[in-house]
Amino acid sequence: MHEYVEMANWFGWKAPHEPVVVDSLPSPNFMVKGRPQVSFSTNNYLGIATSPRMKAAAIRGIEAHGVGNSDSRLLGGNLALYSELERKLARSNGKSHGILFATGYLANIGALSTLPRVSRIARAFGFLSSRDYSYAYFSDQYNHISIREGLILSRTRKYRYRHLDLDHLEKLLRRSTETSKIIVSDGVFSQDGDIAPLPDLLRLAERYDALVYIDDAHGTGVLGASGGGGVLEHFKVASDRLIYMGTLSKAYGSIGGFIVAHGLITEGLRMSSPAYGFTATLPPDQAMVISTAIDVVRDEPERRLRLWNNQRYFVKRMTELNYRLVATQTPIVPIWLGDEAKTHKLALAVRKEGIHVDAVTFPAVPMKSARLRIQLNAGHRSEDIDHLVDVLKRHQHLAEPARHVVPTNGSRSPAPQPAL
Numbered sequence: 001m002h003e004y005v006e007m008a009n010w011f012g013w014k015a016p017h018e019p020v021v022v023d024s025l026p027s028p029n030f031m032v033k034g035r036p037q038v039s040f041s042t043n044n045y046l047g048i049a050t051s052p053r054m055k056a057a058a059i060r061g062i063e064a065h066g067v068g069n070s071d072s073r074l075l076g077g078n079l080a081l082y083s084e085l086e087r088k089l090a091r092s093n094g095k096s097h098g099i100l101f102a103t104g105y106l107a108n109i110g111a112l113s114t115l116p117r118v119s120r121i122a123r124a125f126g127f128l129s130s131r132d133y134s135y136a137y138f139s140d141q142y143n144h145i146s147i148r149e150g151l152i153l154s155r156t157r158k159y160r161y162r163h164l165d166l167d168h169l170e171k172l173l174r175r176s177t178e179t180s181k182i183i184v185s186d187g188v189f190s191q192d193g194d195i196a197p198l199p200d201l202l203r204l205a206e207r208y209d210a211l212v213y214i215d216d217a218h219g220t221g222v223l224g225a226s227g228g229g230g231v232l233e234h235f236k237v238a239s240d241r242l243i244y245m246g247t248l249s250k251a252y253g254s255i256g257g258f259i260v261a262h263g264l265i266t267e268g269l270r271m272s273s274p275a276y277g278f279t280a281t282l283p284p285d286q287a288m289v290i291s292t293a294i295d296v297v298r299d300e301p302e303r304r305l306r307l308w309n310n311q312r313y314f315v316k317r318m319t320e321l322n323y324r325l326v327a328t329q330t331p332i333v334p335i336w337l338g339d340e341a342k343t344h345k346l347a348l349a350v351r352k353e354g355i356h357v358d359a360v361t362f363p364a365v366p367m368k369s370a371r372l373r374i375q376l377n378a379g380h381r382s383e384d385i386d387h388l389v390d391v392l393k394r395h396q397h398l399a400e401p402a403r404h405v406v407p408t409n410g411s412r413s414p415a416p417q418p419a420l
Contacts (some may be wrong), residue, residue, distance in 0.1 A: 004124055016381075025049070026356070028377040028384075029321070038384045040374050041358040043370040045222055046303040047379040048296050057292035061285025065380030069284055074270075074277040085287050086258070092228040092294055093246070094238050095260035099270055102281055104217055104247030105146040107257030110275025111245065112137070112150025112213070115182065118268040136178035138169060138210070140185045142192060147184055147215055150304040153291075163189075166200050173208040181208060182243075187216030187231035188223070191365050191373060193332030195219070198235045203239045218332060221251025227297045227304050252293040258284050307331055307378040310385060314376055317389045323399045334360070335399075336369075342398045343370035353391045 022295040023031035026039035027050045038173075048054055071077030074296045077318060085100035101107035116135035119127065136157040139147060151158050157178060161169040183205055198214065206213045216223075216230040224233025232244060239261050248256040259266060268275060282290075297304070318335075326334040337343040340361045347359035350372070361370040374388075 001389075018306075018367060020356070028379045031357075032356070035354065037354050037356050037378070038387075039357055040388060041354045042375060043218075043250040044253055045057050045251045045375070045377060046297065046306055047377065048251075048293055048300075048303065051253070051296055051414055053292055053296055054253060054289050057288045058285045061288035061380075065284035067283060067285070069167040069281055071280065072277055073165045073281050073368065077281060077372045079284055079287075081284060081287050081291075083300060085291050088291060088294060089246075089258050091245055091261045093232060093260045094229060095199060095244065095262075097263035097266040098258055098260040098284060099266040099276065100287075101257040101259075101276060102258035102279060103243070103255060104215075104245070104249060104277070106275045107245050107247075107259055108146035108215060109150040109153060110273040111243070111259055111269055112147060112184070113153035113302055114212075114269055114273040114275070114276075115243075115265075115413070116154050116156040116180070118272045131179075133180055135180045135182065137178050137306070138176075138181065140189075140196070143186050143191050143215070144190055144215060147186070163192075164194070164197065166197065166204065169201075170204055170408070173204060173210065175247065176208075181205075181210035182213055183210050184213045185215070186218075187214045187220075188218035188330050188332065191334065191360055191371075193327040193330045193334055193373075195223075195231060195234070195329050198237055202239050202241060203236060205239075211241050211243060212239070213245065217245075217250060218249040219331065220246035220248075221293075222304070222307070222355045223333060226301070227251070228294070245322055248418050252290055254289045254293060256286065278358065303378045306380075307376060309384075310336070310378070310380045311376040313382060314374065314385050314389070317385060318392075319390065321393055321399070322396045323392065326371060333374045333376065334371040335374060338368055338370060338372050338400060340368075340370045343372060346392075346395055346398050347372060349395050350388070350391050353387070355387075355388050355391065375397050405415070 020032060027043040027044055028039040028042050029049050030037055030039060067075045073082060082100055086100055090096060090098035101110055136159060137151050138159045138161060139151060140163055141160045142163045159172045161172055170334060183201055185201060188195055190367045201212050214231060219230035221227045226233065230246060232352060243259060243261040243265055245257065245259045246257065248254045311331050315333060318325060324336040326336050343359045343361060345358055350357045358375045359371045
């Protein structure tokens with residue numbers, strides 16, 4: 001407790017960050033203290049969280065099963081609809097098997113902490129392997145915190161490679177003496193908006209007999225011809241070496257996470273992961289909502305068309321201004337400021353105009369690499385985008401000299417060393 005008192009005194013007994021209290025949720029329009037706002041920071045990319053089809057599915061689920069599931073699926077809570085949803089998620093992502101988790105964060109922590117330790121459970125039943133197996137993770141330095149936490153909990157050898165630096169990754173793979181290697185990467189990097197080079201990662205995995213674990217939280221439902229396969233569909237790749245993780249709280253507008261992979265992987269996780277077996281699972285109505293969301297993404301392609309039209313329009317408008325964009329590949333288009341104080345000042349100026357944006361600073365990104373994270377949405381009108389660009393234009397004195405796309409590999413922080 002003493003250290004907490006010291007920290008409170010240092011911060012003046014004021015929280016370093018106080019989240020905005022909202023009256024309604026963005027779709028992307030919402031209310032804050034009775035004032036209408038337009039969000040350019042919501043993960044509800046397709047606006048389906050408020051879709052009539054989604055609401056109807058939730059009502060059906062509540063009427064059939066109540067408002068929650070109090071039991072683990074390994075005990076009395078394994079409704080048939082969960083297995084049906086897992087199969088549907090697997091099919092939509094080109095895999096044979098799937099496993100659901102209560103949140104995307106839990107999916108990463110549960111899977112990554114467990115994958116190297118499944119055999120420990122098996123040995124308790126008398127299993128003896130024919131040889132000694134050792135594991136190592138190879139993780140992009142800008143991976144999501146849930147990945148990094150999962151790796152720590154695994155108590156397995158960990159290496160970090162420079163962001164998107166395939167040469168550095170290959171050097172680490174080549175030097176590794178572990179028998180079982182797992183490359184781990186975001187599909188779309190949440191604070192940068194760039195896309196992992198999945199075909200290249202798979203080529204390295206083939207060369208060094210590794211698995212590839214992809215966290216596609218911001219690609220699921222967004223990338224690819226139909227949205228169903230995310231970054232897998234975007235690159236048109238398939239491999240038994242792939243372990244694909246996605247979230248259900250972003251483009252799919254609900255809650256939860258999932259992993260689809262070879263059945264040996266998913267069933268090993270099902271029997272061994274505490275994050276699956278020692279907690280309650282999704283409320284039944286949300287499982288029904290997610291199943292409907294998969295159908296909505298497939299049946300209503302106009303939502304994704306509007307999203308990508310808005311993304312392209314915003315990027316085009318931003319070329320007129322003196323701002324540097326971190327990436328322009330996805331609906332996440334961060335505006336680089338670098339300086340934390342300038343970033344907060346610009347975010348406040350934008351919010352005063354009825355537009356909600358997020359100022360992203362340390363520890364979400366390295367020091368001196370602050371940015372506004374702009375997230376485009378299917379529900380944005382061209383007038384909303386024009387309004388945002390107009391506000392940014394009036395404050396572009398805060399921007400660094402123009403260079404419209406910022407390189408994202410190795411330019412913002414010291415090169416990390418392999419983590420033991």
